[in-house]
Amino acid sequence: MVFTGEQQSSMARYLQMKRQMRRPRAAGLVAYSGTRGSYAEEACIRFFGENRLFIPHKSFEDVFKTITGGGADYGVVPIENSTTGAINENYDLLIRYQAAIVGEVLIPVHHCLLGVPGAAISEIQSVYSHEQGFYQSRDFLSKYPNWTLVPYHNTAVAAKMVHDAADPTKAAIASQRAAEIHHLDVLAESINGADNNTTRFIVVSRLLENRPGRNKISLRFTLSDTPGALYQLLGIFDAEHLNLSKIESRPIPNNQWHYQFFLDFIGEIDEDHLDAILKRVMAHTRSFEFLGFYPHG
Structure with a gap:
């Protein structure tokens, strides 16, 4: 079979990532979006332990800029929530900054309504949180239609703002x-609607890592506009007895009504087997990006 230039470039990028693969760093800086008390900081502690220096950042993109610029060894960002779905911005940033996924961690989400000491729910006029926090708590918030909801880029940063404001009408x-x-x-506990609400965080790095227990692979790919293209690709994973754990479609920027796909699969495979699978993937896609090979969280 003759491969296109785009297909060959996809495989070349994957092989370059393999050549640059490193061992996990036992020490080093970890970047995350938010501040102390955020779910992202909790994910950092859960994955790395407490004896690391965690650097808060104002935005997800700042995290990617830091790790790809050499300012930190790792970044921790949310990629999906079990209630509200994918965090699309971070899928886009993964591609834009060509970062590699080297790990994942699942963090249960238990939202609370927080106010300054002595405040009461009856006094609240405005509530601050990340948009995901509002959406995940929408049933609780529907009981208070007169509250003004003010989006903040992080739940813990919103909590710090309420503390600093010292205003009993803010929560x-x-x-x-x-x-x-x-x-x-x-002021109110467990206000998110789903008892099993969980956010999946990914650990990203500038380079792939040979981390023990790797059994999960993440890919991004595009397909030719032909009947059965996606069906034929998915057949590869069925034939290899691999567990397809996620597939997500996203619009391709500046290419109207065309889509890219993000896919995760799990299986006990070595690097030679992975190389063979990706050659088959290359044959059935227009292009692909290898995003990571890491332990299933």
Whole structure:
């Protein structure tokens, strides 16, 4: 079979990532979006332990800029939530900054309504949180239609703002840990609708890593506009007895009504087997990006 230039470039990028692969760093800086008390900081601690230096950033993109610029060894960002779905911005940033996924961690989400000490729910006029926090708590918030909801880029940053404002009419939706760190009262507990609400965070790095227990692969690919293209590609994973754990479609920027796909699969495979699978993937896609090979969280 004759491969196109785009297909060959996709394989060349993957082989270059393999050549540059490193061992996990036992020490080093870790970047995350938010502040102390955020779910992202909790994900950092869960994955790396408490004996690392975690550097808060204002935005997801700042995290990617830091790791690809050499300012930190790792970044931790959310990629999907079990209730609200994918965090699309971070899928786009993965591609834009050509970062590699080297790990993942699942963090249960338990939102609380937080206010300054002595505040009461009856006094609240405005609530601050990330848009995901509002959406995940929409059933609770529907009971208070007169509250003004003010989006913030991070739940814990919203909690810090409420503390600094010292205004009993302001509240934040964030974690109980954020309440403890920023000295706020919990006015209502577990206000998110789903009891098993969980956010999946990915650990990203500038380079792939040979991390023990790797069994999950993430890819991004595009397809030719032909009947059965996606069906034929998915047949590869069925034939190899691999567990397809996620598939997500996203519009291709500046290419109207054309889509790219993000796919995760799980299986006990070695690098030689992975190379063979990706050669078959190359034959059935217009282009692909290898995003990571890492332990299933």
